[in-house]
Amino acid sequence: MNNRDNFFQAQEVSKNFGGLQALDKVSFGVEEGQIFSIIGPNGAGKTTLFNVISGMMPCSRGKIVLRDLPLHKMNVCSISRAGVARTFQNIRLFPNMTVLENVLLGCEAKTVQGFLFTGFGIPTIRRMEKDKRERALHWLDLLKLADYNDEKPTSLPYGLQKRLEIARALGTEPILLLLDEPAAGLNDVEIGELQKIIEMIRETLKVTILLVDHNANLIMSLSDFIMVLDFGKVLTMGTANEVRNDPRVIAAYLGK
Amino acid sequence: MKTVFLKSYKTILLFFLLFLLPVALNKPFIYTILNVSGINALTVLGLLLLVGYAGQISFGHAGFMALGAYTSAIVVVKLNMPVLIGVLSGFIITSIVAGLLAIPVLKLKGYYLAMATLAFGIIFSKLVIELKELTGGPVGIGEIPPFSVGDLILHGEEAYFILIWSIVFIVYQFCKNIEASHIGRMLKGINTDEDVVSCLGVDVKRIKIIVFVFSAVLASLSGSLYAHYMKYISPEVFSADNSVFLIMMVFLGGTRYVWGALLGSLLLNFLPEVLRAYKDYSIGLYGLALVFIVLLMPEGLSAFLVKVYAIISKSFKIQNGVPS
Amino acid sequence: MEFRDFIQLLVTGISEGSIYALIALGFTLIFKCTNVISFAQGEFAVLGSLLMVTFSEFLHLPIVVSFVITVVIVAGVGALFELTTIRPLVRGSASILNIIIATIGVSMVLKTLAKLFWGREPVGLSSFGGDKPIEFLKAFVHPQSPWILSLSLVILTAMIVFLDYTRQGRALKACAEDAFAAKLMGISAQRVVFYSVVLSAALGAASGILIAPITYAQYDLGIIYTIKGFSAAVLGGMQNPLGAMVGGILLGLLETFGVFFLSSGYKDVITLGVLLVVLFLMSEGIFSSKEKR
Numbered sequence A: 001m002n003n004r005d006n007f008f009q010a011q012e013v014s015k016n017f018g019g020l021q022a023l024d025k026v027s028f029g030v031e032e033g034q035i036f037s038i039i040g041p042n043g044a045g046k047t048t049l050f051n052v053i054s055g056m057m058p059c060s061r062g063k064i065v066l067r068d069l070p071l072h073k074m075n076v077c078s079i080s081r082a083g084v085a086r087t088f089q090n091i092r093l094f095p096n097m098t099v100l101e102n103v104l105l106g107c108e109a110k111t112v113q114g115f116l117f118t119g120f121g122i123p124t125i126r127r128m129e130k131d132k133r134e135r136a137l138h139w140l141d142l143l144k145l146a147d148y149n150d151e152k153p154t155s156l157p158y159g160l161q162k163r164l165e166i167a168r169a170l171g172t173e174p175i176l177l178l179l180d181e182p183a184a185g186l187n188d189v190e191i192g193e194l195q196k197i198i199e200m201i202r203e204t205l206k207v208t209i210l211l212v213d214h215n216a217n218l219i220m221s222l223s224d225f226i227m228v229l230d231f232g233k234v235l236t237m238g239t240a241n242e243v244r245n246d247p248r249v250i251a252a253y254l255g256k
Numbered sequence B: 001m002k003t004v005f006l007k008s009y010k011t012i013l014l015f016f017l018l019f020l021l022p023v024a025l026n027k028p029f030i031y032t033i034l035n036v037s038g039i040n041a042l043t044v045l046g047l048l049l050l051v052g053y054a055g056q057i058s059f060g061h062a063g064f065m066a067l068g069a070y071t072s073a074i075v076v077v078k079l080n081m082p083v084l085i086g087v088l089s090g091f092i093i094t095s096i097v098a099g100l101l102a103i104p105v106l107k108l109k110g111y112y113l114a115m116a117t118l119a120f121g122i123i124f125s126k127l128v129i130e131l132k133e134l135t136g137g138p139v140g141i142g143e144i145p146p147f148s149v150g151d152l153i154l155h156g157e158e159a160y161f162i163l164i165w166s167i168v169f170i171v172y173q174f175c176k177n178i179e180a181s182h183i184g185r186m187l188k189g190i191n192t193d194e195d196v197v198s199c200l201g202v203d204v205k206r207i208k209i210i211v212f213v214f215s216a217v218l219a220s221l222s223g224s225l226y227a228h229y230m231k232y233i234s235p236e237v238f239s240a241d242n243s244v245f246l247i248m249m250v251f252l253g254g255t256r257y258v259w260g261a262l263l264g265s266l267l268l269n270f271l272p273e274v275l276r277a278y279k280d281y282s283i284g285l286y287g288l289a290l291v292f293i294v295l296l297m298p299e300g301l302s303a304f305l306v307k308v309y310a311i312i313s314k315s316f317k318i319q320n321g322v323p324s
Numbered sequence C: 001m002e003f004r005d006f007i008q009l010l011v012t013g014i015s016e017g018s019i020y021a022l023i024a025l026g027f028t029l030i031f032k033c034t035n036v037i038s039f040a041q042g043e044f045a046v047l048g049s050l051l052m053v054t055f056s057e058f059l060h061l062p063i064v065v066s067f068v069i070t071v072v073i074v075a076g077v078g079a080l081f082e083l084t085t086i087r088p089l090v091r092g093s094a095s096i097l098n099i100i101i102a103t104i105g106v107s108m109v110l111k112t113l114a115k116l117f118w119g120r121e122p123v124g125l126s127s128f129g130g131d132k133p134i135e136f137l138k139a140f141v142h143p144q145s146p147w148i149l150s151l152s153l154v155i156l157t158a159m160i161v162f163l164d165y166t167r168q169g170r171a172l173k174a175c176a177e178d179a180f181a182a183k184l185m186g187i188s189a190q191r192v193v194f195y196s197v198v199l200s201a202a203l204g205a206a207s208g209i210l211i212a213p214i215t216y217a218q219y220d221l222g223i224i225y226t227i228k229g230f231s232a233a234v235l236g237g238m239q240n241p242l243g244a245m246v247g248g249i250l251l252g253l254l255e256t257f258g259v260f261f262l263s264s265g266y267k268d269v270i271t272l273g274v275l276l277v278v279l280f281l282m283s284e285g286i287f288s289s290k291e292k293r
Helices: A046-054 A076-081 A099-106 A115-119 A123-142 A158-171 A188-203 A216-222 A240-244 A247-255 B002-007 B009-025 B029-053 B061-078 B083-105 B110-130 B157-180 B182-199 B204-230 B240-253 B259-274 B276-296 B300-319 C003-034 C041-058 C063-091 C096-118 C145-165 C167-177 C179-184 C189-215 C222-236 C241-261 C264-284
Strands: A008-017 A020-030 A035-039 A061-066 A084-086 A176-180 A208-212 A225-230 A233-238 C134-136 C139-141
Touching: A008 A046, A020 A046, A020 A061, A020 A225, A020 A233, A035 A046, A035 A216, A046 A076, A046 A084, A046 A176, A046 A208, A076 A084, A076 B182, A084 A158, A099 A123, A099 A158, A099 B182, A115 A123, A115 B157, A115 B182, A115 B204, A123 A158, A123 B182, A158 A176, A158 A188, A188 A208, A188 A216, A216 A240, A225 A240, A225 A247, A233 A240, A233 A247, B009 B029, B009 B157, B029 B061, B029 B157, B029 B182, B029 B204, B029 B240, B029 B259, B061 B083, B061 B110, B061 B204, B061 B240, B083 B110, B083 B204, B110 B240, B110 C096, B110 C222, B110 C264, B157 B182, B157 B204, B157 B259, B182 B204, B240 B259, B240 B276, B240 B300, B240 C096, B259 B276, B259 B300, B276 C063, B276 C096, C003 C041, C003 C063, C003 C139, C003 C145, C003 C167, C003 C189, C003 C222, C003 C241, C041 C063, C041 C096, C041 C189, C041 C222, C063 C096, C063 C189, C096 C222, C145 C167, C145 C189, C145 C241, C167 C189, C189 C222, C222 C241, C222 C264, C241 C264
Parallel strands: A035 A208, A035 A225, A084 A176, A176 A208
Antiparallel strands: A008 A020, A008 A061, A225 A233, C134 C139
């Protein structure tokens, strides 16, 4: 790790559940604008790592720092407002709302709530709602979901539901996006589109991405840097080529 | 303001019809039922937001009604203050209590939240009975002055109808605005998956507390109005059973549409009259109704009626050769 | 406080506590199998107490016979409850809110039935062992107390043996932990749920019967039994019979000793206060205790 990594850093992050050590002194740094991938066999602790970074679980030990902000001391809401967004391995959309409403919820992060104002129908609130709508429609458009605005998420094909989760996460206008197995369950065509979307998010939106996935092609083509986890520990880290040829990585994957 | 009235002409018409109902049927006592329904509706509207939308179940809201009722009664009867001060005091005390309670209580979820609020409701009614010097104990407080604003003293059922249902109208519009707004979205999101809503940068804790306190204050208003309308309150009126009754109104009326709250209150205040002969069985029948609703129409009667209406009007259009 | 008072309070506390323990066990059983907390639990205790009065006092049947018939009947009601309410709820993956409302609805139905058949007035049940207070360590305790203590101990021990050492019992335990593994053992999850509900109803009935000579049987005690049993269950951890017993007795003791220092009107306030404290303490530690996926 060099000092260009002061965008995001994890230092000796550990998490145990009773007797199980899910994460063991995981340390890594991410540069701004990087696509940093985390791979490893099932149960290696990748989703736990995301849970800890996003604040959904506290870490047992260690530090997580985003541009000088100590994420490990913050709660979920504050971490999100600091600019961290995520998608989920098993899609967690809101089935009782439309596609548009799902993304609109994503756009709430930086707005005022104004309970009493809203109840009394003050025009300012309605204007803010219009702005939110425009932003939400923009995200849906960008991710090519605009045709489904008024549908329920459950009526969308699986691949599009995953894309919707990304749109919703983008609504919070993050600086760091955690993608948890975005390619799982997608066919090759959809994976190709996903790759373009991720690249676009990095190039156009200038969002730093932490990517967890099992699809080797996707990881190899996209990643600037890869970290391999196994049994909660960092096995190795490096560029795509370095990792691809590391015998330990091959053993870890084949061994499972 | 004008737009509000124009858009809600249907509601105003409905309230007007309700006003005429006792006259039309020549049964003035119906005003009492309508008035109590209206009073309940205020609490039920608040509960609709809290329970129906945000999914935070509370079996203790009769306790907040009691807080409003007793505070107002004590302030007016024992301290000789005007009624509005009494009602305002009820608001203040209730917001403080609800605010303090909300912080630990809303950390609980599901069954634990339900049990905790039930526990609060029971504790509260026991406290009311025990603190005899303040609350009159099991005997309650009587001879509560009627509702008055300055020199205007309210007399007669019609006057109370206008007072109560005007307030209901305002609160109803307020709740409709909330439901249709970004806050309504947040509440529904919280109901489905609270953690994800947090992940989207929404301060879930804060909004839950706001809605909780709001619903408590509405209950307090409800209780204060009850005190000055009935002019007598006792612990029985605000027991744990009544908290359950209020929740019943929410679910019977339905959580899909805000007017479900009005439907629920009216139904559960009129039904006991209709079922007067079966008074002892009535709770059991309501219980059965609840089970049926949960199993067959979980969104309540209002959603059911809307669906039925849609089916009927569709078949009408087909019959008349009009493409639907 | 004199030693005599202390003994009296101790015995009363443990007696009432074991009642709570039995109801708590009922909660725990259903919860472990279905993740449902049944708000109707207390009503089974009420039914048990009232039926027992009918058979024992009005029909003058021998105590043992009445006990058994009552438990069987209430177990039958429990079976009905499972078939009509629990099963469709679990199968339809109803939301927690809906489950709560449904079980409350059932409790209202049961309460009304109780009022219908037995009226509003409390009815008394003779203690199993006669009417004279028993002298124990220089204190006078209610003659029903030894019966409560011994019988609840027997029942709880039987439950522990059943759940840990019999095939069916282990199936019940397994059902909660891992429904798939249970299936591999040739156990149908549906049947296990059914028996857990029936068993809970029976336990509830037993607890109602045992406490009736002290508190009288009355149609509207259901809610109080429910919430106190639940408090005991939470106190004991909702995991196993031992926890239920510990939780129940602890709650009973806290309640009885608390009442000694405050007035008797505050009895329920104390118990419920304990529940609230425990719930709040628990919620502070609820980060990863039950993550719903």
